[in-house]
Amino acid sequence: MSQVRDAAEPEAEAELGELLVALRGKGGRVTTARRALLGAMLERGGHCSAEELAEAVSVAHPGVRLSTVYRNLEELERLGVVVHAHLGHGAASYHLASRAHGHLVCEHCGVEIETPDELFASLAQAAAQRWGFRVNPWHSAVSGTCADCLASDRAREIRP
Amino acid sequence: MSQVRDAAEPEAEAELGELLVALRGKGGRVTTARRALLGAMLERGGHCSAEELAEAVSVAHPGVRLSTVYRNLEELERLGVVVHAHLGHGAASYHLASRAHGHLVCEHCGVEIETPDELFASLAQAAAQRWGFRVNPWHSAVSGTCADCLASDRAREIRP
DNA sequence: GTAAGTGCAAATGATTTGCAGATGT
DNA sequence: ACATCTGCAAATCATTTGCACTTAC
Numbered sequence: 001m002s003q004v005r006d007a008a009e010p011e012a013e014a015e016l017g018e019l020l021v022a023l024r025g026k027g028g029r030v031t032t033a034r035r036a037l038l039g040a041m042l043e044r045g046g047h048c049s050a051e052e053l054a055e056a057v058s059v060a061h062p063g064v065r066l067s068t069v070y071r072n073l074e075e076l077e078r079l080g081v082v083v084h085a086h087l088g089h090g091a092a093s094y095h096l097a098s099r100a101h102g103h104l105v106c107e108h109c110g111v112e113i114e115t116p117d118e119l120f121a122s123l124a125q126a127a128a129q130r131w132g133f134r135v136n137p138w139h140s141a142v143s144g145t146c147a148d149c150l151a152s153d154r155a156r157e158i159r160p
Numbered sequence: 161m162s163q164v165r166d167a168a169e170p171e172a173e174a175e176l177g178e179l180l181v182a183l184r185g186k187g188g189r190v191t192t193a194r195r196a197l198l199g200a201m202l203e204r205g206g207h208c209s210a211e212e213l214a215e216a217v218s219v220a221h222p223g224v225r226l227s228t229v230y231r232n233l234e235e236l237e238r239l240g241v242v243v244h245a246h247l248g249h250g251a252a253s254y255h256l257a258s259r260a261h262g263h264l265v266c267e268h269c270g271v272e273i274e275t276p277d278e279l280f281a282s283l284a285q286a287a288a289q290r291w292g293f294r295v296n297p298w299h300s301a302v303s304g305t306c307a308d309c310l311a312s313d314r315a316r317e318i319r320p
Numbered sequence: 321g322t323a324a325g326t327g328c329a330a331a332t333g334a335t336t337t338g339c340a341g342a343t344g345t
Numbered sequence: 346a347c348a349t350c351t352g353c354a355a356a357t358c359a360t361t362t363g364c365a366c367t368t369a370c
Contacts, residue, residue, distance in 0.1 A: 029324060029369050050360080065327055070360065072325090086246070086300070091359055104293050113291055122282040123302070131273055132307030133264050140246070142283070143299035147292030189344050189349060210335080228351055230335065251334060 016042055019081055019096075026079045033057065033064050037072050041082070046099055047112070049091035087112055087141045095138075102137040106146035113146070175202055179241055179256075186239050193228050194236075196221050201242070206259055207272070209251035247272055247301045255298075262297040266306035273306070 019038050020030050028034075040056035041048065048056070054069040073094055076082035083100045084092045088110050095101075102115040117137050124135040179198050180190050188194075200216040201208065208216070214229040233254055236242035243260045244252045248270050255261075262280060264273040277297050284295040 027324095031325060031369070033326075063327075066359095067328080067361075068326055075325095104287055104291065104295070106293075107296065107299060113293065115287075119283060119286055123279060126279055127264055127275075127302070127304065131264065132310065133266075133273065133304050134310060135264070135302055135304040136267065139267060139303035140300050142287070142295055142302075144287065144293050144295040150292065150294060184345095191344070191350060193351075211333095223352075225352055226334095227336075227353080231350080 022081060023076070023079060028075060028079060032061060033068050034072055034076075036061050036064065037069060038076075038081075041094065041096055046095040047093050049093060051091060053094065083138065085138055085141065100138040103141035104146075105141040105143060106149055107143050108145060108149040111146050111148070112141070115142075182241060183236070183239060188235060188239060192221060193217065193224050194232050196224065197229060197232050198236075198241075201254065201256055206255040207253050209253060211251060213254065243298065245298050245301065260298040263301035264306075265301040265303055266309055267303050268305060268309040271306050271308070272301070275302075 016035070016038055019042075020035065023034065024030055036057045037053060040053050044052075044056065050069050050073060051066065053073075054064065054066045057064045057069065073082055073084065077084060081097055082094060083097045084094050085100075085103065087093050087103055087105050088107075102117060102120060104113040104115055105111070115137075120135055120137040124137070127133040127135050176195070176198055179202075180195065183194065184190055196217045197213060200213050204212075204216065210229050210233060211226060213233075214224060214226045217224045217229065233242055233244070237244060241257055242254060243257045244254050245260075245263065247253050247263055247265050248267075262275040262277060264275055265271070275297075280295055280297040284297070287293040287295050
């Protein structure tokens with residue numbers, strides 16, 4: 001067994017390698033902070049805020065600033081490696097681009113449901129036909145009320 | 161001609177009356193700030209940020225604070241009179257509940273397209289069937305790329 | 321060596337909150 | 346009169362920016 005590094009699983013280690021190659025290939029530099037950030041994203045598999053990622057990175061690399069995480073996420077997004085989504089009211093949620101997906105988010109309890117892109121197919125087609133608009137299914141979650149909240153009293157507060 | 165008040169158009173004046181009656185009926189108090197706020201919303205017909213509304217209100221009623229506008233918008237929303245939507249990255253957009261509608265927003269240039277609710281019909285039906293989730297078409301805009309940006313270079317920066 | 325990346329602190333923008341005084345019913 | 350609203354100032358939360366120093370290449 002080789003020395004334990006940032007990513008423990010061999011699969012993730014391989015994918016991390018690919019991402020770093022892609023990063024370098026586009027002119028980006030491979031730094032400690034970036035390696036750790038991508039490692040953390042691979043480990044957690046998405047749905048992380050910048051703050052959560054900064055914390056995860058800090059475990060092995062204390063002193064990595066939140067601002068650095070934001071700058072790196074921005075850069076990785078520009079390179080097409082990372083994607084961010086706006087779910088409820090809080091902070092943005094970051095994902096690896098290869099694992100991007102849509103969301104339904106309950107306005108009342110905040111529960112998040114991951115959706116296949118097919119859910120948006122007919123909306124995307126209609127938007128393209130009527131306005132020439134290409135829908136991005138994962139950038140903004142679709143709001144609404146989840147089954148639990150519909151069943152409970154909460155739903156009645158909003159629409160009788 | 162009667163004295164000029166907050167709302168000049170007779171139609172809006174009538175609708176304002178209805179809204180104030182509804183407000184009082186639910187136990188809310190009719191204050192200067194609220195009358196002016198609803199008047200401003202009627203005049204502008206939606207797509208206003210809290211700050212824009214505060215400015216509009218300030219014309220006739222200087223000294224109305226932004227925090228008061230936020231508190232009143234929150235209360236009016238609780239009463240079902242007003243609704244807010246998250247369009248791009250900026251401030252929330254407030255609308256009268258009676259005029260709520262969905263939006264497509266371009267990630268690149270920020271242009272906003274108002275959509276009929278039918279656009280969401282098939283998505284809403286699928287979400288209801290698979291997850292028992294009731295979609296709210298107007299609370300979050302659907303992200304994507306508008307026709308102009310698709311035609312220009314900008315689109316190529318994002319997805320080749 | 322040089323441009324790109326980072327730490328740090330401070331600014332930003334949107335929204336919220338605490339509290340004492342003013343106002344609607 | 347009494348609870349509700351409001352003014353005001355300050356706090357909060359997510360994110361961004363300026364600048365001097367460090368590091369990857």
